[in-house]
Amino acid sequence: MTHPKRTGARLELKDVTKTYTGHGEDKHVLDRINCIVEPGEFLSIVGPSGVGKTTLLRLLTGLTPVTSGEILLDGKRVTSPPEDLAIVLQEYTRSLMPWLTVEKNIELPLKLKKIAKEERRERVQSAILEVGLEGNDSRYPWQLSGGMQQRVAIARALASRPRILVMDEPFASVDAQTRLDLEDLVLKVRDDFGITTLLVTHDMDEAVYLADRVLVLTGKPAHVAAEIAVPLGYPRDQVDTRAHPDFGHLRGEIYQLIRGKR
Numbered sequence: 001m002t003h004p005k006r007t008g009a010r011l012e013l014k015d016v017t018k019t020y021t022g023h024g025e026d027k028h029v030l031d032r033i034n035c036i037v038e039p040g041e042f043l044s045i046v047g048p049s050g051v052g053k054t055t056l057l058r059l060l061t062g063l064t065p066v067t068s069g070e071i072l073l074d075g076k077r078v079t080s081p082p083e084d085l086a087i088v089l090q091e092y093t094r095s096l097m098p099w100l101t102v103e104k105n106i107e108l109p110l111k112l113k114k115i116a117k118e119e120r121r122e123r124v125q126s127a128i129l130e131v132g133l134e135g136n137d138s139r140y141p142w143q144l145s146g147g148m149q150q151r152v153a154i155a156r157a158l159a160s161r162p163r164i165l166v167m168d169e170p171f172a173s174v175d176a177q178t179r180l181d182l183e184d185l186v187l188k189v190r191d192d193f194g195i196t197t198l199l200v201t202h203d204m205d206e207a208v209y210l211a212d213r214v215l216v217l218t219g220k221p222a223h224v225a226a227e228i229a230v231p232l233g234y235p236r237d238q239v240d241t242r243a244h245p246d247f248g249h250l251r252g253e254i255y256q257l258i259r260g261k262r
C-alpha cells in the first residue's frame with residue numbers, strides 16, 4: 001500500500017490571547033502569542049506546568065475560541081475543528097474505546113465522517129502498518145501495552161489523513177524505552193507524510209530531539225520567551241543526536257529560559 005506524500009499545513013498565530021471567563025474571576029492565560037509554523041515543520045512547545053500549553057492546543061482545534069488575535073491554517077481563520085487537523089492526547093486510556101478492537105477504534109472517526117467502507121478499510125490498514133501494529137487488528141486496547149495503545153491513537157489520527165498533527169504530552173505515561181521508540185515513530189510519520197507537527201512536552205531533551213524549532217512559553221499570562229532553532233539535521237539518532245555538543249547546549253538554554261534565569 002502506498003502512502004501518498006501530502007503537504008503539511010501552514011499555521012500562523014497572530015497576537016493570540018486567551019482569557020477564560022465565567023468562573024467568577026477572569027483568568028488571562030495567553031498574552032499575544034505570535035508564531036508561524038511552516039508546512040512540514042516540527043515544532044516542540046515547552047513551558048512550566050500551568051503556563052497554557054494545553055490551552056494553546058485547544059485553541060488550534062477551534063473548540064475553544066480565542067479571546068483576541070487569530071489563528072490561520074493555510075491562511076484560513078480557525079473557528080471550528082479544521083478538517084486537516086488531528087490531535088493525540090496523553091491519556092490514551094481515555095481516548096480509545098475499550099469495547100472496540102484496534103481496527104474499529106481507528107475506523108470510528110472515518111465512519112463518523114461517512115467515508116466509504118472500502119476507503120476506510122484501506123486507510124485503517126495503512127495506518128496500522130505505519131505505526132507498526134500489524135497483527136493486532138482484532139485485539140482490544142486493554143490487551144495492549146501503554147506504548148501500543150498510544151500507537152493506536154497515533155494510527156487513528158493518521159487515518160484521517162491530517163496535514164497538521166498536534167500532540168499534547170503524548171508519551172508522558174509510557175516507560176523510558178517505549179518513549180524513545182514512539183519519538184522515532186513520530187519522526188518517521190512526519191518524514192513519510194510531510195505533515196506539520198506540533199508537540200507539547202515537559203521533557204526538554206525530547207523537545208530538542210524531535211524539533212526543527214522549540215517554542216518556549218513562560219509567565220502569567222504566558223508569552224513567547226523564545227523560539228529556538230535546532231540546527232541538528234535529520235534523520236536523528238537517539239544516541240548520536242543526544243551526544244552532539246549542540247544538543248546539550250540547546251537543552252541548557254531552554255532549561256534556563258523556563259527557570260526564568262535568562
Ligand SMILES: Nc1ncnc2c1ncn2[C@@H]1O[C@H](COP(=O)(O)OP(=O)(O)OP(=O)(O)O)[C@@H](O)[C@H]1O
Pocket residue numbers: 020021023027029047048049050051052053054055056
Ligand atoms: N476551562 C478553563 N477555565 C478556566 N481556567 C482554565 C481552564 N482550562 C485551563 N485553565 C487554566 O489555565 C491555565 C493554563 O492551563 P493549561 O492546562 O493550558 O496549562 P499547561 O501548560 O497545559 O499545564 P500542564 O503542563 O500542567 O499540562 C491554568 O492556570 C489553568 O488552571
Ligand SMILES: [Mg+2]
Pocket residue numbers: 053054055168
Ligand atoms: Mg497541559
